Amino acid sequence: MSIAARFRIDRAGFSLDVDLELPGQGVTALFGPSGSGKTTLLRCVAGLERAPGGALSVNGDTWQDDKLFLPTHRRPLGYVFQEASLFPHLTVEQNLAFGLKRVPAAARQVDTDHLVELLGIGHLLGRKPEGLSGGERQRVAIARALFTSPRLLLMDEPLAALDPQRKAEILPYLERLHRELSIPVLYVSHSPDEVARLADTLVLMEDGRAKAVGPVAEVMARLDLPTAHGGEAGVMVEAAVAAHDDAYALTRLDFPGGALWVPNHAEPVGTPARARILARDVSLALVRPEHTSILNILSAEVVETAPEGKGRTLVRLSLAGTPLLAQVSDKSAAVLGLAPGKQVFAQIKAVSIL
Amino acid sequence: MTLTDADLSAIFLTLKLAGLTTVLLLLIGTPIAWWLARTSSPLKGPVGAVVALPLVLPPTVLGFYLLVLMGPNGAVGQFTQALGLGVLPFTFAGLVVASVLYSLPFVVQPVQNAFEAIGERPLEAAATLRAGPWDTFFSVVLPLAKPGFVTGAILGFAHTLGEFGVVLMIGGNIPDKTRVLSVTIYDHVEAMEYGQAHWLAAGMLVFSFLVLLGVNAFKPGGRRP
Numbered sequence: 001m002s003i004a005a006r007f008r009i010d011r012a013g014f015s016l017d018v019d020l021e022l023p024g025q026g027v028t029a030l031f032g033p034s035g036s037g038k039t040t041l042l043r044c045v046a047g048l049e050r051a052p053g054g055a056l057s058v059n060g061d062t063w064q065d066d067k068l069f070l071p072t073h074r075r076p077l078g079y080v081f082q083e084a085s086l087f088p089h090l091t092v093e094q095n096l097a098f099g100l101k102r103v104p105a106a107a108r109q110v111d112t113d114h115l116v117e118l119l120g121i122g123h124l125l126g127r128k129p130e131g132l133s134g135g136e137r138q139r140v141a142i143a144r145a146l147f148t149s150p151r152l153l154l155m156d157e158p159l160a161a162l163d164p165q166r167k168a169e170i171l172p173y174l175e176r177l178h179r180e181l182s183i184p185v186l187y188v189s190h191s192p193d194e195v196a197r198l199a200d201t202l203v204l205m206e207d208g209r210a211k212a213v214g215p216v217a218e219v220m221a222r223l224d225l226p227t228a229h230g231g232e233a234g235v236m237v238e239a240a241v242a243a244h245d246d247a248y249a250l251t252r253l254d255f256p257g258g259a260l261w262v263p264n265h266a267e268p269v270g271t272p273a274r275a276r277i278l279a280r281d282v283s284l285a286l287v288r289p290e291h292t293s294i295l296n297i298l299s300a301e302v303v304e305t306a307p308e309g310k311g312r313t314l315v316r317l318s319l320a321g322t323p324l325l326a327q328v329s330d331k332s333a334a335v336l337g338l339a340p341g342k343q344v345f346a347q348i349k350a351v352s353i354l
Numbered sequence: 355m356t357l358t359d360a361d362l363s364a365i366f367l368t369l370k371l372a373g374l375t376t377v378l379l380l381l382i383g384t385p386i387a388w389w390l391a392r393t394s395s396p397l398k399g400p401v402g403a404v405v406a407l408p409l410v411l412p413p414t415v416l417g418f419y420l421l422v423l424m425g426p427n428g429a430v431g432q433f434t435q436a437l438g439l440g441v442l443p444f445t446f447a448g449l450v451v452a453s454v455l456y457s458l459p460f461v462v463q464p465v466q467n468a469f470e471a472i473g474e475r476p477l478e479a480a481a482t483l484r485a486g487p488w489d490t491f492f493s494v495v496l497p498l499a500k501p502g503f504v505t506g507a508i509l510g511f512a513h514t515l516g517e518f519g520v521v522l523m524i525g526g527n528i529p530d531k532t533r534v535l536s537v538t539i540y541d542h543v544e545a546m547e548y549g550q551a552h553w554l555a556a557g558m559l560v561f562s563f564l565v566l567l568g569v570n571a572f573k574p575g576g577r578r579p
Contacts, residue, residue, distance in 0.1 A: 144483065
């Protein structure tokens with residue numbers, strides 16, 4: 001089960017040249033700065049952009065090769081645009097039905113009632129798009145795409161046009177979709193937080209090329225790919241809720257390399273949780289610091305260091321295999337003698353639960 | 355003072371001409387408007403200009419060339435004769451052909467503007483929802499462009515009602531066949547029958563005012579403050 005995509009486009013001032021083999025399940029983020037070709041790649045996959053000579057197969061079905069080019073309307077995909085792009089002349093319900101009624105009954109596999117509930121749009125069905133908030137529109141657009149029982153869901157920065165509040169409103173729905181549906185998703189984003197929160201696989205796009213492909217935690221922690229950090233170096237740690245300390249309003253998250261105490265995270269023990277730790281929130285010491293207010297101090301080994309410029313060094317650490325990034329001054333790196341193999345203690349000032 | 359049979363006949367003929375012309379204009383103008391709205395061909399400029407020509411040309415110029423073209427020795431005339439249709443000038447059919455050309459920009463331009471205002475995105479969204487090109491045209495483009503069609507149809511109809519120069523050149527003044535309202539009014543004035551002329555002229559005035567009122571109501575956003 002995989003998605004194989006090979007596209008080449010040469011235009012004045014822009015070129016795209018990718019040859020990707022992506023997992024046929026889970027969320028794959030196409031991540032990179034604007035102009036890096038991630039939206040163009042997504043449009044090629046949808047057939048909205050023609051890339052002669054390209055090839056695309058999705059979980060065994062060929063959508064494009066030398067002889068074949070399925071037009072967009074014959075590709076079993078769902079597409080969520082940056083702006084919801086609902087049809088203004090139709091009600092929410094009619095918008096949802098637009099794609100659904102064009103799919104043969106035998107190919108309908110989605111429980112539409114469940115989706116309406118999952119995305120919280122049941123109370124909007126009779127309304128016209130112009131009466132909805134941006135967040136509501138985007139949720140309807142996501143439902144509309146999923147109603148067609150797509151074999152592949154394409155999302156082009158579905159949150160970028162929304163303010164932080166609306167974003168926070170939609171993200172939980174996207175996470176639920178991720179957990180409950182088995183449709184593979186290609187998700188274009190330039191937000192490291194979104195990627196860390198939603199994606200399993202990360203494709204790092206730069207100048208129309210795929211610079212790196214791999215599990216999100218791995219690619220984000222690579223020092224040789226500054227763009228993978230999206231301007232803010234940090235790692236994503238996959239953990240699970242292990243215990244609650246109600247007296248201090250804290251929750252312990254366990255992950256393979258140790259444990260993290262975070263502010264009370266009201267989920268049952270065993271619930272998976274993703275934590276993001278920024279490099280600038282991690283400081284290093286050679287001996288275990290005592291008498292400190294910092295809760296999370298973990299034993300780590302230096303894997304490699306890379307100068308970041310402006311007097312700062314980025315250090316990649318391993319917490320028994322789990323990568324962690326720390327940002328220290330060049331002077332500290334020299335004084336502490338940070339080099340591969342060095343045992344250190346990482347003090348983590350802040351952890352955000354995604 | 356009431357309308358004579360000749361007046362009523364002219365009114366009926368004019369309405370028939372305008373109605374038929376409007377239907378033909380919508381059928382012919384829609385593909386032209388679609389092409390003009392979507393193409394990036396270098397021919398877009400010239401074709402757009404040709405469609406817009408009746409806006410600036412004196413109707414007599416248009417009528418003159420149509421007369422020459424459709425006459426017994428003109429290219430179109432030769433063709434219609436070869437088809438056994440005879441020649442078109444001074445027939446109702448000829449008047450319809452001339453009216454369609456004369457009013458073409460009044461339909462094409464509002465419809466083209468409406469198509470352009472829709473943009474690419476709804477078409478792409480429809481394609482990702484399994485709608486093929488024709489399906490998309492009827493289920494998305496037409497409903498979204500409806501105000502443009504209504505405006506175009508009203509303007510095309512009204513403009514055809516008022517044509518005079520082209521009619522005189524190509525249709526002449528044959529009762530029940532080519533004598534339309536504007537020509538009838540002219541005849542009344544020539545014959546010093548100002549009362550008769552008033553009836554028809556005032557009717558046209560009121561009708562035109564109502565038409566323009568209707569067009570305004572259908573402008574995008576015109577119905578809501």
